[in-house]
Amino acid sequence: MTQQTESKFAYYLGNTMYINLTNKCTNKCVFCIRSSGDSVGGVNLVLEDENFTHDEVIEEVKNAFSDKCREIVFCGYGEPLIKLDIIKKVAGFIKQNHPDIPIRINTNGHGNLIHKRNVVPELVGLIDKISISLNADTEELYSELTNPVFEKSIAYQGVKNFMKECSQNGIETTATVVSGFGNYKIDIEKCRQIAEALGVKFRVREWLPQGYDI
Numbered sequence: 493m494t495q496q497t498e499s500k501f502a503y504y505l506g507n508t509m510y511i512n513l514t515n516k517c518t519n520k521c522v523f524c525i526r527s528s529g530d531s532v533g534g535v536n537l538v539l540e541d542e543n544f545t546h547d548e549v550i551e552e553v554k555n556a557f558s559d560k561c562r563e564i565v566f567c568g569y570g571e572p573l574i575k576l577d578i579i580k581k582v583a584g585f586i587k588q589n590h591p592d593i594p595i596r597i598n599t600n601g602h603g604n605l606i607h608k609r610n611v612v613p614e615l616v617g618l619i620d621k622i623s624i625s626l627n628a629d630t631e632e633l634y635s636e637l638t639n640p641v642f643e644k645s646i647a648y649q650g651v652k653n654f655m656k657e658c659s660q661n662g663i664e665t666t667a668t669v670v671s672g673f674g675n676y677k678i679d680i681e682k683c684r685q686i687a688e689a690l691g692v693k694f695r696v697r698e699w700l701p702q703g704y705d706i
C-alpha cells in the first residue's frame with residue numbers, strides 16, 4: 493500500500509505554487525527568515541535531505557498541481573539557482589504540460605557567480621519572470637546586509653550584471669529591496685535609480701517578522 497507523503501518541495505500560498513529546492517545559500521542576510529524560524533506562511537521549508545532528483549520534484553509538482561494554480565515560483569529557504577539543472581528540468585516539464593502558467597524565480601542574483609558562467613541563456617523559454625534581490629544602493633551596505641560568500645566588490649556587481657543579463661535576454665526582471673528591517677538606512681530612491689539604469693523593474697518588500705512579502 494502506498495502512503496501519501498507530506499509534500500517536500502511544492503506548497504501553495506494563495507493561488508501561487510512555490511517550489512523549494514534547497515536550504516543552501518551564498519548569502520547570510522541579516523533579515524533572512526531562516527534565522528527567525530523554519531517556516532513561511534505556516535509551511536515548514538526545511539529540507540532534511542538535499543540529495544534528490546528532478547524526477548522526484550516533477551512527481552510532486554504533478555500531484556500538487558490544481559486548477560487554482562496561477563503562477564509557479566522557485567523560491568524557498570535557500571538560493572534556488574544553486575539547483576540550476578533541476579530548475580531547468582522542472583520548468584521544462586511545467587512549460588510542456590501547463591504552458592499558460594507563468595514561472596518565476598526569486599533569487600539573490602548570484603547564479604552566474606555560483607556556476608562561473610553565464611547561465612541566463614539557459615533560462616530563456618523556461619522562466620518568464622525573475623525577481624532579484626538588489627538589497628542596497630552600495631556594495632558596502634550590500635555586503636553588510638547579506639554577508640555574501642563572494643568578495644564584496646564581486647558580489648554586488650555580479651548581482652547587477654545578472655539583472656541586466658536577464659533583462660536583455662527577455663526575462664521580465666524585477667530588482668527588490670527589503671525595507672523596514674532594523675536600523676539599516678537603505679536609500680530606496682537610489683536603489684530605484686539603479687534598477688532603472690539597469691533596465692529592470694523595481695519593488696520594495698516590507699520586512700515582516702513572520703516572513704516578508706515574497
Ligand code: SF4
Pocket residue numbers: 517518519520521523524525526568569570571599600625638
Ligand atoms: S539570499 Fe534569501 S535565502 Fe539567502 S540568506 Fe538572503 S534572504 Fe536568506
